[in-house]
Amino acid sequence: MSSSCTLLDVVNVKRYTDYCSSRRTSRLGDAEHTKSLKGVKDPDFLALGLGGTNLMAMLWAVAMGRRTVGVEMRGEPFLGVHWNIREDLYHQLGLIDQLMLERYGEEGIPRRDDGAILSLADCFYSSKTTGSNIRPEEIIDGYDTDHHIVGTIHHVEFIDDRYKNGRPQRVITELPPPLPPLFPDPSKIRSNMEDVLDGPSTFQASAFSIQAPLRRYLEKIERMDFAADRMPRVRVFANHRAVQEGSDGLIRQSDGRVQVRIEEIMEMDYKGTLKRIRMPGSDIIDIGVPKLFSIAEGAHSYDAERLGFAQYDVKVDHRDCQGSRVAQADYVAALMELLVDGRLRRRIASHFGPDGSESWLRQIAVGHEDDTEVAWVLVEVPDYMTFCPVEAGLVASDTCKETPQYFAAHQMLLYDFYMEQAALVLGMKEHELRKVEMVYGPKLFTLVERMGKDARVARNGVVAGDTFGNGHFMTSGGAMAGMIGHSSRFLSHFEAQNEGVDPETSIRNLADQIKKDTEAWLKVSATEFTQAIPINFGAERGLKIAAASEISKDARASAMGKGRRERKGLLPLDASDWRRLFLRNGIVYTKNLPSLSRFHPDVLKMQNEATAILEVRARL
Known part of the structure; x- marks a missing residue:
């Protein structure tokens, strides 16, 4: 402040400072726990990133009597992708309910707004309630007592449209849907991830619908502990991240442990790009040195990289005489508003490139029981296609590639391809599908199998979930490996601690088990890149599909790659796009999907062409 400032200037500065302080307090809210740092320093467990993996890990930690802190920079659960869920998750939630009751009694368990005990398993699924178009918050808070969050699967279908002996062949295999369990049974939790992923999917739900009850459960514990004026078992910091400047956020100690300091952030759309900056006027929060921390922030984690972690492409020998190579594929995804219902439908079809070489394209349609607003359809892109507007004329x-004209033409090519292929897996007429409202997409993205060398990044820290490794997207195997596999390894760690195992040995074993689960996931998912049989139907069902098509389950597709490399230069992939909804206006398709034709699309096309020729000749 200059020496020429008047008293009025000083008063105005003071008023402005008080105003900023009051606004900051208002932003944080009136509740004591939003401002207090009670229970923050040196926690037993710190979760950086509150996706499914770390939310489950926090729940296991609390159930085992540990003091936990969770940090999430993206605010609330948001991921709208739909997951195909193995039943082990239901049994795990039942075990968490049981452990919480045994440790804390009814008075220490969160309750719904109506006073009833909040059961994670019952929110997820119950044989006494139904699945439908639901609002997760109403179920969690007890205002909706008639529904559960997940949908069950009523239709399991596999369409095999591969050519056989040079001719189009269609084989439709309808499999009996998996029966959901009547109640959670901890004895049915499988410890081998390969067994879990080889089993069939039993439930379907959006990712945020699964994450919401886990997050709310933890937040309710935090609030009830503050209301009872006791040391909080849980602290949750939304819209926060480890301090980004230099090494101020993750400070490695002389003994190899890491101290963590976090900052509040704000998000903004800055000239079309999502930007996160430190909240002006906010203070840095020192978490201290946790006994154990886990970084599970998605496939690309800056925090993990700062600690020296890196993912590497995984090469797989697919036994197709082409040697080991990186398992990867490109897909286009979109969320449309039509009634796919409780259905898991997969399609594989022969596709012929300009040179006549055959490849196999995979597609999936996933819905939600009795919900007209959920139709996730993913279609694979043949390698030779680039969606290049110049090549298309x-x-x-x-x-210039940066011009709106170029981008619009690219988007049009992508949309036309997607509509054509999505109509085939849905069994709809393409012109009818184009009328349906599209909430997200079509979005081009790449699947690449990647994994780190070691899940341990500090003497007191590990990486987990997709941050450590990721495989094929279509099977929800990554979510299952993280939520069912990795998270349960934290339970084993806390149990080992209770039994007197030293932390060094226990954390080392935790990291090794995380890697083992990911290796199992990548082993199972590698077949999705070249083989025909989908993994989330279950191994036994896969044999039935192979027998019906009379094509060996070990048969491999050809592989290319040139077009895929060129596409990467056209449209960079950005994980934040999952949060950017783009509405393409249209109708909500409330009718059931049409019955699948028993004829191969190419056969119908040839029949239509022959009919058209006969009609022209008749007119002549």
């Missing part, structure tokens, strides 16, 4: 060869 839609723009001049000297058109």
Whole structure:
């Protein structure tokens, strides 16, 4: 402040400072626990990233009597993708309910707004309630007592449209849907991830619908502990992250442990790009040195990288005489508003490139029981396709890729391809599908099998979930490996601690088990890149599909790659796009999907062409 400032200037500065302070307090809210740092320093367990893996890990920690802190920079659960869920997750939630009751009694368990005990398993699924178009918050708070969150699967279908002996062949296999368990049974929790992933999917739900009850359960514990004026078992910091400047956020100690300091952030759309900056006027929060921390922030984690962690492409020998290579594929995804219902439908079809070489394209349609607003459809892109507007003759060869004209033409090519292929897996007429409202997409993304070398990044820290490794997207195996596999390894760690195992040995074993689960996931998912049989139907069902099509389950598709490399230069992939909904106006398709034709699409096409020729000849 300069020496020429008047008293009025000083008063105005003071008023402005008080105003900023009051606004900051207002933003944090009136509840004591939003401002207090009670229970924050040196927790037993710190979760950086509150996706499914770390939310489950926090629940296991609390159930085992540990003091936990969770940090999430993206605010509330948001991921709208739909998961195909193995029943082990239901049994695990039942075990958490049981452990919480045994340790804390009814007075220490969160309750719904109507006073009833909040059961994670009952929110997830119950044989006494039904699945439908639901609002998770109403179920969690007890205002909706008629529904549970997940949908059950009523239709399991596999369409095999591969050519056989040079001719189009269609084989439709309808499998009996898996029967959901009547009640949670901890004895049915499988410890081998390969067995879990080889089993069939039993439930379906959006990712945020699964994450919401886990998050709310933890937040309710935090509030009830503050209301009872006791040391909080849980602290949750939304819209926070480890301090980004230099090494101020993750500070490695002389003994190899890491101290963590976090900052509040705000998100903004800055010229079309999602930006996160430190909240002006906010203070850094020192978490201290946790006994154990876990970084599970998605496939690309800056925090993990700062601690020296890196993922590497996983090469797999697919036994197709092409040697070991990176398992990868490109897909286009969209969320449409039509009634796929409780259905898990997969399709594989022969596709022929310009040179006549055959490849196999995979597609999936996933819905939600009795919900007209959930139709996730993913279609694979053949390697030779680039969606290049210049090659398609839609723009001049000297058109800059940064221009709206170029991008619009690219989007049109992508949309046309998607509509054509999505109609085939849905069994709908393409012109009818184009009328349906699209909430998200079509979005091009790449699947690549990647994994780190060691899940341990500090003497007191590990990485987990997709941060450690990821495989094929279509099977929800990554979510299951993280939520069912990795998270349960934290339970084993806390149990080992209770039995007197030293932390060094226990954390080392935790990291090894995380890697083992991911290796099982990548082993199972590798077949999705070249083989025909989907893994989330279950191994036994896969044999039935192979027998019906009379094509060996070990048969492999051909592989290319040139087009995929060129596509990467056209449209960079950005994980934040999952949070950017783009509404393409249309109708909500409330009718059941049409019955699948027993004829291969190419056969119907040839029949239509022959009919058209006969009609022309008749007119002549």
